[in-house]
Structures are given as C-alpha cells and as structure tokens.
Amino acid sequence: MRDFACPNCGQRLAFENSVCLSCGSPIGFDLAARDFAVLGPQGVTLLTPARQICANLNVAGCNWLVPVGGSALCRSCSLTRTRPNDGDPALPAFAEAEAAKRRLVVELIELSLPINDRIADPERGLTFDLLSSEQEPVITGHDEGVITLDLAEGDDVHREQLRVSMDEPYRTLLGHFRHETGHYFFFVLAETGPARAEFETLFGDPDLDYQEALDEKKDSTGQRKLSPVQQVEVLDEVVREHYPEVADELYPLDQVRAAKDMSTVEEYVKDLRNLINEERSNLFDDYRSYAAPE
Numbered sequence: 234m235r236d237f238a239c240p241n242c243g244q245r246l247a248f249e250n251s252v253c254l255s256c257g258s259p260i261g262f263d264l265a266a267r268d269f270a271v272l273g274p275q276g277v278t279l280l281t282p283a284r285q286i287c288a289n290l291n292v293a294g295c296n297w298l299v300p301v302g303g304s305a306l307c308r309s310c311s312l313t314r315t316r317p318n319d320g321d322p323a324l325p326a327f328a329e330a331e332a333a334k335r336r337l338v339v340e341l342i343e344l345s346l347p348i349n350d351r352i353a354d355p356e357r358g359l360t361f362d363l364l365s366s367e368q369e370p371v372i373t374g375h376d377e378g379v380i381t382l383d384l385a386e387g388d389d390v391h392r393e394q395l396r397v398s399m400d401e402p403y404r405t406l407l408g409h410f411r412h413e414t415g416h417y418f419f420f421v422l423a424e425t426g427p428a429r430a431e432f433e434t435l436f437g438d439p440d441l442d443y444q445e446a447l448d449e450k451k452d453s454t455g456q457r458k459l460s461p462v463q464q465v466e467v468l469d470e471v472v473r474e475h476y477p478e479v480a481d482e483l484y485p486l487d488q489v490r491a492a493k494d495m496s497t498v499e500e501y502v503k504d505l506r507n508l509i510n511e512e513r514s515n516l517f518d519d520y521r522s523y524a525a526p527e
Contacts, residue, residue, distance in 0.1 A: 251296035261298040323365035326384035333406035375416035
C-alpha cells in the first residue's frame with residue numbers, strides 16, 4: 234500500500250486514518266482519486282463534488298467517502314450482504330474484516346478487474362457474508378459470487394493454529410479475501426467460454442478431485458512438491474508482505490522465471506529462506522528489547 238499525506242498539513246497518513254493525528258483535520262479516503270480529502274465543519278468535503286464519510290465509520294471503522302445524497306455505504310461496505318447485528322460481540326472482528334476488504338477492493342480496481350455487485354448482477358454479482366462462528370459453524374469459501382468469511386479468522390491465535398495445522402506458509406484476512414475472490418473471478422471470467430482452455434493450459438483441470446490433485450502435488454513424505462521457481466514465488470510474497478524494508482534485495486520474478494540454470498534458482502531459494510529467518514530473528518530480538526523490564 235502506498236504512502237498518503239494529509240491534504241491540510243502534509244503529515245503522513247495510514248490507509249485507515251479518518252483524522253489527521255497532526256493537525257486534527259477530519260479526512261476521508263476518495264476511492265476514485267486513491268487519495269485523501271479533508272472534510273469541513275459539516276462533515277462534507279471542502280472540494281467538489283461534495284462527499285461525506287461512509288455510514289459505517291463507527292461500526293466498521295470505514296473512512297471511505299460517498300457522494301452526498303447518494304448511497305450511505307461506500308463501494309466496499311455495500312458489497313457486504315450479511316454482518317453481525319449491532320451490539321453483537323463479533324463486531325470488532327467484523328471491523329477487522331472490513332478493513333481487510335477495503336484493501337482488497339483497492340487492489341481489484343487497480344488490477345482493472347470488474348466488480349459487479351448483486352444490484353448490477355443479481356445472480357452472479359459479488360457479495361460478502363461476514364459471519365461469526367461463536368454460535369454455529371461457518372465455512373469460509375466462495376459459492377456463485379457469495380464469499381463467506383468466518384470472523385474467527387481475525388483472531389491471531391486461531392488463525393495461526395489453523396495455518397500450522399494446514400501446513401500453509403501464509404494465512405491472513407486479506408489473504409482469505411484474495412483467495413476467495415480468485416475463485417469468484419474464475420467463476421465469472423474463465424469457467425466457461427474461450428478462457429477456459431487457456432486457464433487449463435496454465436493451471437490444469439480445476440474439476441479434478443481436490444484430494445487427488447493435492448496428492449499429486451506432494452512427495453513421499455507428504456510435503457508439497459514445488460519447483461524452485463514456485464518456491465521463489467512463495468518466498469518472494471512472504472518477504473514483500475512481512476519484511477518490505479528488505480524487498481530491495483529481491484530479484485525480479487520475471488528474471489527468476491526466465492532462468493535456464495535451475496541450480497542458481499535453488500541457491501536463491503536458500504538465500505531467501507536465510508533472509509526470512511534472519512528478519513524473523515531480528516523482529517523477535519527487537520520485541521524482547523522492547524518488552525524487557527528496566
């Protein structure tokens with residue numbers, strides 16, 4: 234995510250800010266401009282067209298702008314079909330999920346992917362059910378445009394336990410949304426028609442039995458079989474997501490994919506693993522220094 238600056242004083246802003254912590258100006262994120270705008274005393278932008286903050290500011294921490302006189306919910310919040318009721322203990326987890334979904338929506342728009350909601354396409358439009366599994370089981374997944382998320386995924390301990398038990402290198406709220414929207418875009422863009430053949434050439438037959446497909450991807454010890462280039466792709470994402478301060482040490486992925494000598498790629502895999510282990514160690518050392526009593 235890029236850096237943002239307060240339009241009033243120039244202070245650096247986080248993507249989630251609704252108030253500048255330097256000058257105190259109320260601000261909102263303008264999706265069309267991919268930038269922030271200052272709100273006046275009446276809660277309306279100082280510049281035209283007039284916009285105001287999303288109605289989900291308090292319930293979901295949403296800081297996106299909507300047109301005055303238009304829908305009360307922003308482009309991201311309006312995609313949510315089901316959420317916990319007001320007063321539900323799961324509302325904080327819902328707010329975390331909505332924060333991740335806002336990042337997803339920006340990514341999809343910047344990738345020029347079509348976001349058709351259930352108003353535009355009642356049968357196949359994209360919508361989200363963000364549900365709590367406190368009272369009944371919830372299965373995270375995608376079904377004909379409906380993406381369901383178990384809000385328990387916002388709990389770090391729960392999510393990490395599942396990540397380890399399922400042997401996943403990466404598991405976050407945003408990762409879940411990216412994964413399930415991948416299913417959605419296959420559903421609307423590549424499941425049928427000319428794109429289907431191209432998809433199968435690149436990724437294989439998506440209709441194969443899921444367990445059989447997993448077994449084909451594992452070696453005799455049950456570990457996933459990844460080519461050296463695939464290993465680089467996974468590790469590259471880990472570094473960029475969790476340790477962006479050292480991302481300038483990475484080789485361009487196009488250069489790795491074009492390599493003819495796999496031994497050099499295998500050596501780079503070792504280098505990446507060492508880099509990640511070193512950054513993890515530094516992170517824990519910094520935490521211990523911070524948490525140690527004086």
